[in-house]
Amino acid sequence: MEAFCFILTGSFVALSCGLLGVFLILRKMAMVGDAISHAVLPGIVLAYLVSESRDTIPMLLGAAAVGVLTTLLIEWLYSKARLQMDASIGITFTWLFAIGIILISLYTGQVDLDQDCVLYGEIAYVPLDLWILPNGKMLGPGPVWITGGGFLLILGLVIFGFRGFEITTFNPEYAAAIGISTVFWHYLLMSAVSITTVISFESVGAILVVAFLIVPPATAYLLTDKLQHMLWLTALFGVLSAFFGYYLAVAIDGSIAGAMSVVAGIFLTLALLLSPKGGVLRKQKIPSRTVG
Amino acid sequence: MSLTAVEIHNLTVTYDRRPVLWDIDFSLPAGHLIGVVGPNGSGKTTLLKSIMQLIPSSSGYIRLFDQPLEEVRHRISYVPQRESVDWDFPVSVRQVVRMGRYRRGNLLRRLSAQDKALADHAIEQVGMTAFADRQISQLSGGQQQRVFIARSLAQEADLYFMDEPFAGVDAASEDAILKLLSSMKEAGKTVVIVHHDLQTARSFFDWMVLLNTRLIKAGVTKEVFTSQNLQEAYGGQLTILSQVSDLVQEKDFPIREKQYRDKP
Ligand SMILES: Nc1ncnc2c1ncn2[C@@H]1O[C@H](COP(=O)(O)OP(=O)(O)OP(=O)(O)O)[C@@H](O)[C@H]1O
Numbered sequence: 042m043e044a045f046c047f048i049l050t051g052s053f054v055a056l057s058c059g060l061l062g063v064f065l066i067l068r069k070m071a072m073v074g075d076a077i078s079h080a081v082l083p084g085i086v087l088a089y090l091v092s093e094s095r096d097t098i099p100m101l102l103g104a105a106a107v108g109v110l111t112t113l114l115i116e117w118l119y120s121k122a123r124l125q126m127d128a129s130i131g132i133t134f135t136w137l138f139a140i141g142i143i144l145i146s147l148y149t150g151q152v153d154l155d156q157d158c159v160l161y162g163e164i165a166y167v168p169l170d171l172w173i174l175p176n177g178k179m180l181g182p183g184p185v186w187i188t189g190g191g192f193l194l195i196l197g198l199v200i201f202g203f204r205g206f207e208i209t210t211f212n213p214e215y216a217a218a219i220g221i222s223t224v225f226w227h228y229l230l231m232s233a234v235s236i237t238t239v240i241s242f243e244s245v246g247a248i249l250v251v252a253f254l255i256v257p258p259a260t261a262y263l264l265t266d267k268l269q270h271m272l273w274l275t276a277l278f279g280v281l282s283a284f285f286g287y288y289l290a291v292a293i294d295g296s297i298a299g300a301m302s303v304v305a306g307i308f309l310t311l312a313l314l315l316s317p318k319g320g321v322l323r324k325q326k327i328p329s330r331t332v333g
Numbered sequence: 334m335s336l337t338a339v340e341i342h343n344l345t346v347t348y349d350r351r352p353v354l355w356d357i358d359f360s361l362p363a364g365h366l367i368g369v370v371g372p373n374g375s376g377k378t379t380l381l382k383s384i385m386q387l388i389p390s391s392s393g394y395i396r397l398f399d400q401p402l403e404e405v406r407h408r409i410s411y412v413p414q415r416e417s418v419d420w421d422f423p424v425s426v427r428q429v430v431r432m433g434r435y436r437r438g439n440l441l442r443r444l445s446a447q448d449k450a451l452a453d454h455a456i457e458q459v460g461m462t463a464f465a466d467r468q469i470s471q472l473s474g475g476q477q478q479r480v481f482i483a484r485s486l487a488q489e490a491d492l493y494f495m496d497e498p499f500a501g502v503d504a505a506s507e508d509a510i511l512k513l514l515s516s517m518k519e520a521g522k523t524v525v526i527v528h529h530d531l532q533t534a535r536s537f538f539d540w541m542v543l544l545n546t547r548l549i550k551a552g553v554t555k556e557v558f559t560s561q562n563l564q565e566a567y568g569g570q571l572t573i574l575s576q577v578s579d580l581v582q583e584k585d586f587p588i589r590e591k592q593y594r595d596k597p
C-alpha cells in the first residue's frame with residue numbers, strides 16, 4: 042500500500058510535469074519551467090502567511106500569480122532591459138527564490154516550511170498525511186488526491202488545448218495572423234506550470250519537478266517526430282521513472298525524489314544511445330534545446 | 334476589376350524610434366499577382382507584418398477589402414518567412430497544412446472531415462502528396478516552402494500575403510509555385526508577394542510595390558520597373574544597378590519569362 046502511494050504520487054507529478062514540459066521544450070523554454078518552479082516559493086510563503094494555513098487553494102493562487110510574475114519579469118528583462126534570455130531567467134528566479142528563503146527564515150516558527158522541504162520534498166511522508174472526512178471515513182493520503190487532481194486538470198488542459206498549444210508553439214506569427222492570441226496561450230501554459238509546481242512541490246520537491254518537466258520530454262523528443270507520440274512517450278517514461286525510481290530508492294535506502302530523477306536520467310541516456318534518429322552519432326540538439 | 338484589396342494610408346512603422354517604413358501610401362487592386370520589391374532591410378517584411386497587425390504601427394491606417402483586418406481575417410492568409418519556424422518541430426507535412434484550417438472559433442474542437450479533405454487537397458495542389466506523412470525537417474528548402482503555401486491554400490482565403498516564397502527554391506519548384514500562384518490569380522484571388530530577385534520580379538508580377546523605407550512607386554509593373562525608380566530604390570548599390578539597367582534596357586521580356594510561357 043505504501044509503495045503504491047509513493048509510485049502513484051510520483052506518477053501523477055511525472056505526468057502533469059511531463060505533458061507541460063513537452064511544450065516548454067518545444068518552445069525552447071525548459072529553463073523558464075525551471076525558473077518558475079523555484080520562483081513560486083515566495084508566492085507559497087506569502088499565501089501561507091496571509092491565509093495562516095497550508096490550504097491548497099490560497100497556495101495555488103499565490104503560486105500562479107508569482108509564476109506569471111516570473112514570466113513577466115523574464116520577458117521584461119529580455120525585451121526592455123535588453124539582457125540575454127538566459128541572464129534574464131537566471132536573475133529572475135534566483136532573486137525570487139532568495140526572497141522566498143528570506144521570508145521562510147524571517148518567519149520560522151510561523152511557517153511550517155524549510156529549504157530542504159522545498160528542494161527535495163517530503164515524499165517519504167506521503168502515506169502519513171492521511172485525509173479523513175468529518176464522519177471518520179478514510180480518504181487515504183492527501184498528496185495522492187492533490188497530485189491526482191492536478192493531473193486531471195493538466196490532462197484536460199492538454200486535451201482541449203492541444204491545437205492551441207501546438208500552433209502557438211510551432212508558428213506563433215502565423216497563429217497571431219489568423220487571430221489566435223499567442224499571449225493568452227503563453228500565459229495559460231505558464232500558469233499551468235506554476236500550479237503544477239505548487240501541487241507537486243510539497244510532496245516531491247522542486248528538483249524532481251524540474252527533472253520531470255524536462256527529462257522525460259527530452260527523452261521522448263529523441264525517439265519520435267510526432268507531437269502526439271511525444272506526449273504519450275513522455276507519459277510512459279514519467280510513470281516508469283516513478284516506478285523504478287521508488288524501488289531504486291528502497292534498494293539503496295536513499296532519497297525517493299533523487300532516485301526517480303536518476304531513473305529518468307537513465308532513460309534519457311538510453312534514448313541518446315538508441316535513438317532511431319541515429320543515436321549519439323546524429324547531430325544532437327539536446328544540450329542546446331533543453332538546458333539552453 | 335476595380336475592387337481594392339489593400340489600402341494603406343500614411344503608414345509609419347518604427348523600431349526603437351528609427352523609422353523602418355515612412356509615410357507609406359498606396360492601394361492595390363484585387364485579382365492581381367503583386368510583387369513587393371526593395372533592397373535588404375527596406376521594410377518589406379515589416380510591411381506585411383504591420384498589415385497583419387503582428388507589430389504596432391506608429392501612425393496610419395490599413396484597410397483590406399475596405400474593412401479593418403479584424404472584420405475580414407478569415408479572408409486573409411499570411412505566409413511568414415520560412416525562417417520563422419523551427420523545422421525540427423515534431424510535426425508532419427499533413428499536420429502543418431491542417432493548421433490552415435484552425436480558427437479562433439474551432440481551436441478546442443477536432444477538425445471536421447471537410448477540413449481534413451481541404452488540407453489534403455491543398456497538399457495535392459502543391460505536389461506534396463507523396464511527402465504528406467514526412468516530418469518537416471526531412472524536406473528540402475523548396476519543399477518546405479511548398480508546405481507553407483499549401484497551408485495557406487487550405488485557408489481558402491481571398492487575399493494572400495507571402496514573405497519570400499521563392500527563397501531557396503530551385504528553378505523547377507519556382508515554376509511549379511508560379512503556376513500555382515497564376516492559377517490562384519485566375520480564380521480571382523489577390524496574391525501579394527515579397528520578392529528579392531529583381532531578375533525574375535519583372536516577369537512574375539503584373540503589379541509591383543517598390544519600397545525603400547519610403548514608397549518609391551506602386552503600380553503596374555511596366556510603370557514601376559524603370560531604371561529611374563530602381564535607381565531610387567537601390568541607389569548606390571552599383572553592381573545591382575548595372576545588372577538591372579541591362580534588364581530594363583532589354584526590349585523584350587527576360588529569357589526566364591519566355592521559358593515559362595513556352596511551357597505547355
Ligand atoms: N525586431 C526588430 N527590431 C529592430 N529592428 C528591426 C527588427 N526587425 C527588423 N528591423 C529593422 O527594420 C528594417 C526593415 O526590416 P525588414 O525585415 O522589414 O526588411 P526586409 O525588407 O524584409 O529585408 P530582407 O530583404 O532582408 O528580408 C531593417 O533595417 C531591420 O534592421
Ligand SMILES: [Mg+2]
Binds near residue numbers: 377378379414
Ligand atoms: Mg524580409
